[in-house]
Amino acid sequence: QLQLQESGPRLVKSSETLSLTCSASRGSINSGTYYWAWIRQAPGKGLEYIGSVYYNGNAYYTPSLEGRVTISIDMSKNQFSLELRSVTAADTAIYYCARNENWFDPWGQGTLVTVSS
Amino acid sequence: EIVMTQSPATLSVSPGERVTLSCRASQSVSSDLAWYQQKPGQAPRLLIYRASIRATGIPGRFSGSGSGTEFTLTISSLQSEDFAVYYCQQYYQWPPLTFGGGTKVEIK
Numbered sequence: 001q002l003q004l005q006e007s008g009p010r011l012v013k014s015s016e017t018l019s020l021t022c023s024a025s026r027g028s029i030n031s032g033t034y035y036w037a038w039i040r041q042a043p044g045k046g047l048e049y050i051g052s053v054y055y056n057g058n059a060y061y062t063p064s065l066e067g068r069v070t071i072s073i074d075m076s077k078n079q080f081s082l083e084l085r086s087v088t089a090a091d092t093a094i095y096y097c098a099r100n101e102n103w104f105d106p107w108g109q110g111t112l113v114t115v116s117s
Numbered sequence: 118e119i120v121m122t123q124s125p126a127t128l129s130v131s132p133g134e135r136v137t138l139s140c141r142a143s144q145s146v147s148s149d150l151a152w153y154q155q156k157p158g159q160a161p162r163l164l165i166y167r168a169s170i171r172a173t174g175i176p177g178r179f180s181g182s183g184s185g186t187e188f189t190l191t192i193s194s195l196q197s198e199d200f201a202v203y204y205c206q207q208y209y210q211w212p213p214l215t216f217g218g219g220t221k222v223e224i225k
Contacts, residue, residue: 037214047153047161047204047216062213063118096160102208103151105163105172 002027004097004108012091014117018084022097022108029078030055036080037100038071040093041110048093052100053080087115119143119207123217129225136192138220140205145185149209152181152190155219156201164203165190192222200224 008020022036029036035052042048051061053071061069065084073080084091092115098104120143130136140150148168153161163172165181168188178193192199205217 046219047206049212049214049216051212052214060212100214102149102214103163103166103206104153104161105166107160107162110160 002099002106004099004106006095006097006108006111008111008113010112011114011116012087014088014115015086018082018087018091018095018113018115020082020095020097020111020113022080022082024078028075029073029080030075032056033101035060035100036071036073037098037104038082039096039098039104039107041096042090042093045093050082050084050095089115089117091115118213119146119210119215121205121207121215121217123203123205123220125220126218127221127223129223130195131225132195132197134195136195136199136222138190138203138222140183140188140190140217142186142188142207142209144210146207146209148184149207150181150183150188151206151208152179153204153206154199154201155204161204195222 003025012018037052038050051071053059053073059071068085070083094110096110098107122141124139150168152165155161169181180191202219202221
């Protein structure tokens with residue numbers, strides 16, 4: 001069964017770039033069936049969709065983050081990645097990666113990223 | 118953007134009770150709706166997709182219904198492990214995929 005694991009710095013300075021990678025195991029991300037997504041959850045808040053990437057590299061983003069976000073895919077490494085630029089304290093959240101077949105399943109365990117001033 | 122609204126925000130329930138959670142869409146999403154369960158410190162888990170189809174391994178006490186703009190998640194007899202936050206999510210029109218604000222089911 002596919003497993004996903006997020007990795008990357010847990011602390012990012014304000015105005016800098018948040019970079020995370022999602023590594024897949026026990027399955028391949030090289031599939032035309034699924035998208036691969038990032039979702040975040042601010043402390044004590046609900047779920048916010050960030051965006052999704054297809055196996056061919058086409059990516060779609062939530063409008064509120066478009067312009068600051070890039071999601072990319074590296075099938076040779078069985079990974080996909082998130083870059084969020086010019087971060088502020090409002091970007092402090094748990095960041096989840098997930099397989100996206102319209103719905104999200106499975107999810108990674110999530111990683112808390114804190115933006116510091 | 119389709120806005121998803123869940124009610125109530127919090128539900129206080131005793132074990133064994135039947136629970137009904139509501140999710141409303143700002144426009145029709147047909148049956149393109151999923152439900153998730155999130156326990157403290159854990160990632161969300163898919164419960165239901167296409168409004169009424171249980172995901173693999175989900176117990177039969179969970180059921181989903183509805184179409185268009187009104188949806189319901191029912192837990193027929195609440196177990197101790199079911200105390201959690203529940204989210205709905207539409208995938209009819211995206212980007213963006215959108216979630217409801219969640220309903221917390223707590224012990225009465």
